[in-house]
Amino acid sequence: MLAEIITIGDELLIGQVVDTNSAFIAKELNKIGVSVYQITSIQDDKAHILQALKEAESRVDIIICTGGLGPTKDDITKKTFAEYFNDTLVKNESVLENIETIWKQHVRTELLQVNKDQALIPSKSKPLMNKLGTAPGMWIEKDNKVFISLPGVPYEMEALIKYQVVPQLKEKYNCPFILHKTLLVYGLGESALAARIEDWEDALPKHIKLAYLPNLGKMRLRLSSKGFDEVLLNKEVQEQIDQVIPLIKEEYAGLEDEDGSVEVVIAKRLTKIDKTLAIAESCTGGAVAERFTVHSGASAFFKGGLVTYSTQSKINVLKVSKEEIDAFSVVSSQVAEAMAKNAQQLFQSDYAIATTGNAGPTKGDSDAEVGTVFIAIATKTGVYSQEFNFGNSRIKVINKAVNKALELLLKEIFKN
Numbered sequence: 001m002l003a004e005i006i007t008i009g010d011e012l013l014i015g016q017v018v019d020t021n022s023a024f025i026a027k028e029l030n031k032i033g034v035s036v037y038q039i040t041s042i043q044d045d046k047a048h049i050l051q052a053l054k055e056a057e058s059r060v061d062i063i064i065c066t067g068g069l070g071p072t073k074d075d076i077t078k079k080t081f082a083e084y085f086n087d088t089l090v091k092n093e094s095v096l097e098n099i100e101t102i103w104k105q106h107v108r109t110e111l112l113q114v115n116k117d118q119a120l121i122p123s124k125s126k127p128l129m130n131k132l133g134t135a136p137g138m139w140i141e142k143d144n145k146v147f148i149s150l151p152g153v154p155y156e157m158e159a160l161i162k163y164q165v166v167p168q169l170k171e172k173y174n175c176p177f178i179l180h181k182t183l184l185v186y187g188l189g190e191s192a193l194a195a196r197i198e199d200w201e202d203a204l205p206k207h208i209k210l211a212y213l214p215n216l217g218k219m220r221l222r223l224s225s226k227g228f229d230e231v232l233l234n235k236e237v238q239e240q241i242d243q244v245i246p247l248i249k250e251e252y253a254g255l256e257d258e259d260g261s262v263e264v265v266i267a268k269r270l271t272k273i274d275k276t277l278a279i280a281e282s283c284t285g286g287a288v289a290e291r292f293t294v295h296s297g298a299s300a301f302f303k304g305g306l307v308t309y310s311t312q313s314k315i316n317v318l319k320v321s322k323e324e325i326d327a328f329s330v331v332s333s334q335v336a337e338a339m340a341k342n343a344q345q346l347f348q349s350d351y352a353i354a355t356t357g358n359a360g361p362t363k364g365d366s367d368a369e370v371g372t373v374f375i376a377i378a379t380k381t382g383v384y385s386q387e388f389n390f391g392n393s394r395i396k397v398i399n400k401a402v403n404k405a406l407e408l409l410l411k412e413i414f415k416n
Contacts, residue, residue: 002060008067033175067152069135089120182256186407270301278347279305280339283357303347331366340378352378
């Protein structure tokens with residue numbers, strides 16, 4: 001079963017808004033065995049929408065549109081849908097009742113006619129009730145194909161996909177099960193990893209596909225398979241995982257399917273062994289700490305962090321000695337290790353991470369070359385640091401430093 005996602009909005013095409021809706025919809029469809037054939041972003045323009053619908057209908061079974069369903073004049077999707085299906089807009093009493101309920105509960109201003117008009121939907125459509133907003137979703141079937149229109153507001157769209165669209169698609173279609181398992185690998189580049197697992201990759205069964213998904217400082221290996229026997233698919237893919245893990249044992253960080261990301265792997269491990277973490281950051285500006293605190297439950301292991309960005313703050317707050325900074329430079333292994341040790345002592349943690357470096361484009365308080373970063377890890381038994389050069393792109397330097405810091409910590413905590 002094939003689907004196409006069409007996102008509607010000028011704001012997407014000028015880069016004002018990042019399209020996260022397509023990624024969410026694609027993941028949810030994939031879970032129920034629906035393959036996304038194409039993702040298209042188009043203008044709030046009638047002719048463009050009509051053309052996109054026509055082309056999508058010619059190549060897929062399910063067309064899902066998001067955006068253009070608001071109460072203002074530039075939201076034209078609903079009217080354009082009616083035109084595409086040679087239909088007219090009619091008032092749906094259930095939708096109007098939902099709008100009135102939302103207004104009474106959450107809005108203090110008067111319910112205007114323009115808001116009531118959101119209850120107008122194509123007569124051939126089935127409303128998808130939006131409990132989080134006033135714009136309803138719409139489901140229309142034509143020649144054995146399904147057309148779905150959803151509001152562009154992400155949290156409204158997500159609720160409609162999860163609780164209405166997906167259940168109805170599962171009921172309508174007998175879809176195969178699609179399985180993805182993604183291995184997180186740190187410390188190996190794409191070519192080095194490919195060379196190491198070449199023989200294993202060549203021996204993969206034809207129905208199990210492998211994809212390399214590189215990112216800054218890390219690699220994801222995704223194994224995919226499709227079929228109607230979920231138990232058999234899981235068994236076959238797990239057998240392949242069991243064969244490849246010994247080949248990447250030192251760099252393997254866990255399954256993304258289970259743990260989501262390396263920071264979640266670290267969080268679970270620290271919680272399991274009842275250990276705590278503190279962080280002192282300079283060049284990464286709080287990005288390492290954010291990777292942990294964005295997830296719920298971080299307080300179980302994360303004691304706290306400091307962003308001592310300036311040289312003076314390292315002296316005043318982290319108590320790194322001025323003499324050490326003068327002797328070795330603020331971007332040095334000595335300062336990174338002092339930051340880690342002092343953060344560990346300040347927060348009374350079992351582990352501590354510290355980053356100091358020159359992300360560029362200028363050299364700042366140090367003569368170190370742009371891209372130079374020192375990362376230190378402090379434990380109860382000692383402290384060590386490593387020097388890296390992550391290039392001359394500021395954003396890449398920061399992101400690579402964050403990923404490398406997590407990699408070093410991961411290896412350290414799994415020694416226990």
